[in-house]
Amino acid sequence: MAAVRACFGAYTAWLDEDISFQNYAAELGGLPGQYAAAAGGALLLAVNAGGQILGCVAMRPLTVGPRYAAGRRAGGARVCEMKRLFVYPEARGRRVSRALVRELVRTAREAGYDEMVLDTMARMRAAIGLYASEAFVPTEPYCFNPLDGVLFFSKRLDA
Numbered sequence: 001m002a003a004v005r006a007c008f009g010a011y012t013a014w015l016d017e018d019i020s021f022q023n024y025a026a027e028l029g030g031l032p033g034q035y036a037a038a039a040g041g042a043l044l045l046a047v048n049a050g051g052q053i054l055g056c057v058a059m060r061p062l063t064v065g066p067r068y069a070a071g072r073r074a075g076g077a078r079v080c081e082m083k084r085l086f087v088y089p090e091a092r093g094r095r096v097s098r099a100l101v102r103e104l105v106r107t108a109r110e111a112g113y114d115e116m117v118l119d120t121m122a123r124m125r126a127a128i129g130l131y132a133s134e135a136f137v138p139t140e141p142y143c144f145n146p147l148d149g150v151l152f153f154s155k156r157l158d159a
Contacts, residue, residue: 001031004043007056011086017121017147034060040080042107046087046096055087057100059108062117064142079142080108082118085127097127101134105157114158117142122149 008028012019027033035041040061046054062081082104087096108116117139120127131153139154 003045003053004031004056004058007045007053007086007088008084010088011056011084014086015121019147021144021146035083040111042104042111044100044103044107046091046100048091053088054091054094054096055085055100057085057104058083059104059116061113062142077114078112079115079117080111080113081142082116085118097130098134101130105134105155109157114156116155116157117152118154119143119145119150119152121147122151 005028008031012024032041032043033039035043035058042059044057046056048054059080059082062079064079082101085097085100087100105116116136118131118136119141120131122128128151134155136153136155139152141150141152142154
C-alpha cells in the first residue's frame with residue numbers, strides 16, 4: 001500500500017485542490033478500504049520493467065443517491081467510479097494513462113459492473129481527450145462536488 005499512498009499523494013499535490021469534502025484523509029489512511037477487491041473495488045499500479053511506479057488508478061463501487069439517479073443508472077444497474085488516475089511526470093506521453101484506463105475498464109467488466117463514471121476538472125485537457133477516445137461521454141453529475149470546473153463522464157460497460 002505504500003506505493004499506492006505515494007501515488008495518491010503525488011496526485012493530490014499535483015491536483016492542488018482542496019478535496020477534503022471527499023474524506024480524502026480517511027481514504028488514504030484506510031487503504032485499500034473501498035478500493036479493495038473484496039469490496040468490489042480495484043487498485044492498479046503501472047510499473048516499468050525496472051520496478052519503478054509509473055502511475056495509478058482506482059475503482060470503487062458507487063451507489064447513486066436518488067438526487068442523482070437519472071437515466072440508465074436507475075433500475076439496479078451496477079455502477080463503479082474511476083478515481084485517482086495519475087501518471088508521474090517522467091512517465092507521461094508513453095500511453096501509461098491509456099493502459100491504466102483500459103485495464104480498469106476490463107476489471108470493471110469482469111466484476112460485473114454495467115457503467116463506469118468519473119469526474120475530472122475542465123483544465124485537464126489531456127485526460128478529457130483520453131476519456132473521449134475510450135468512449136466515455138459527458139453525463140449529468142452523479143455526486144456532490146463543490147469544485148469549480150468539474151465535468152462528469154460515463155461509459156457503459158455492458159455494450
